[in-house]
Amino acid sequence: QVQLVESGGGLVQAGGSLRLSCAASGRTLDSYKVGWFRQAPGKEREFVAADWSDGRQNYETSVRGRFTISRDNSKNIVYLQMSRVEPDDTGVYFCAATPGFGTYDYWGQGTQVTVSS
Numbered sequence: 001q002v003q004l005v006e007s008g009g010g011l012v013q014a015g016g017s018l019r020l021s022c023a024a025s026g027r028t029l030d031s032y033k034v035g036w037f038r039q040a041p042g043k044e045r046e047f048v049a050a051d052w053s054d055g056r057q058n059y060e061t062s063v064r065g066r067f068t069i070s071r072d073n074s075k076n077i078v079y080l081q082m083s084r085v086e087p088d089d090t091g092v093y094f095c096a097a098t099p100g101f102g103t104y105d106y107w108g109q110g111t112q113v114t115v116s117s
Contacts, residue, residue: 001026001027001106002024002025002026002027002029002032002097002105002106003024003025003026003106004022004023004024004095004096004097004106004107004108005022005023005025005108005109006020006021006022006093006094006095006108006109006110006111007020007021007022007023007111008020008021008111009092009093009111009112009113010112010113010114011114011116012085012113012114012115012116013115013116014085014086014087014115014116014117015084015085016085016115017081017082017083017084017085018082018085018113019079019080019081019082020036020079020080020082020093020095020111020113021077021078021079022034022036022077022078022079022080022095022108023075023076023077024076024077024078024097025076027099028073028076029071029073029076029078029097030053030071030073031053031099032053032097032098032099033050033051033052033053033097033098033099033100033101033104034050034051034069034071034078034095034096034097035047035048035049035050035051035069035095035096035097035104036048036049036050036067036069036078036080036093036094036095036096037093037094037095037096038089038091038092038093038094038113039091039092039094039110040088040090040091041090041091043091045094046060047060048060048063048067048080048093049063049067049068049069049080050069051069051070051071051078052101057069062088063082063089066082066083066084066085067080067081067082067083068080068081068083069081078095078097080093080095082113085113085115086115087115087116087117088115089113089115090113090114090115091112091113092110092111092112092113093110093111093112093113094107094108094109094110095107095108096108
């Protein structure tokens, strides 16, 4: 079992930056695929970014070039660096992990990000 706990959310002005963290316990994530998702009020949860253990990464179109996913395997933490944030980035951000290549098996509880205009 893997437990994931997000932190780092908060209120930020448009154009600002924020770094989210996802601390894992139970297993080391160095061989896992990890990802970030978000859910805005009244909307479905959507993909934000993913990082495969072999170095491949993928980003949702609207965040590409502004957000960066990374991991520190020595601390078993996954990060999402958010830059030049926009009001549409507002939502609850979730991290997720899977030992495979398909759907995610483990999810955190989420951290709220609010971007003011």
